[in-house]
Amino acid sequence: MTFEEKTMKTERIYEGRIINVRVDTVELPNKKYSKREIVEHPGAVGIIPITEDNKIILVKQFRKAVEEVLLEIPAGKIEPGENLVRCAVRELEEETGFTTDHVEKLIEFYTAPGFSNEKLHIYVAKNLKEGISNPDEDENIEIIELSMDEILNKIETGEIKDSKTIVAMLTYTNLYSKNR
Known part of the structure; x- marks a missing residue:
């Protein structure tokens, strides 16, 4: 067919x-x-920043398209010609202030292939070094650190509604549990 x-x-x-x-x-x-x-859409990256004490750094921000404040992994649009890893590290630093030299690819997926060509690339960041955030001038962001259990609970209760965050966290949890 x-x-x-x-x-x-x-x-x-x-x-x-x-x-x-x-x-x-x-x-x-x-x-x-x-x-x-x-x-x-040029595509985007999302990054799961994991602290030394196994907390996940999320960002809380208002999303006009849905008129809600959402809890999300740091993420952003890929600039023309930009390397995906460099983009992930840039977004991590801009939104949270953290930097890293340890980034691993987790998964990539289309966000809504019924009407968009956006592909999202998810990375995991460890060995974080604290710095100063520098969000875009139109971004108002609060940084939240949660345990994996807290995040999974917030997904289950509907407090986390962002698809990239849900896909990223469930994929990470699934792969982590298989590798234990």
Whole structure:
């Protein structure tokens, strides 16, 4: 069975600082046509910072798109041509003030492939060195340190709703429990 859709026409609707939006006219495998609204995103990294006493550093911030304050792992957009590890370390330092020389890739995934091409790359950071945070001027962030059990409880109770944080923490927990 063929699943691919052939792009017949692309119309750029919006070009922004973080995203672009396009509408593709596609030919379906059954030779019919449809439109696909697609959000283009350069991709992002998320990082799980783990302190020496096994606390996870999260950031608390207001997210306008959902009109809520969310608890999340530090994360940010990949700049054009930027190395993924460098991006992860940069975001860690900007949002939390911590730096590290020990970063490992955990997982990568598409955030919402039904309408966006954003790919998120998750890293784990250990051997943290405390410094001074330098968030973007439009970011208001509070740093929170929680144990893994506290985080898993907050996921279970719905206090943590951010998908990248949920995927990152559950993946990390699953792999960690297998390697014990």
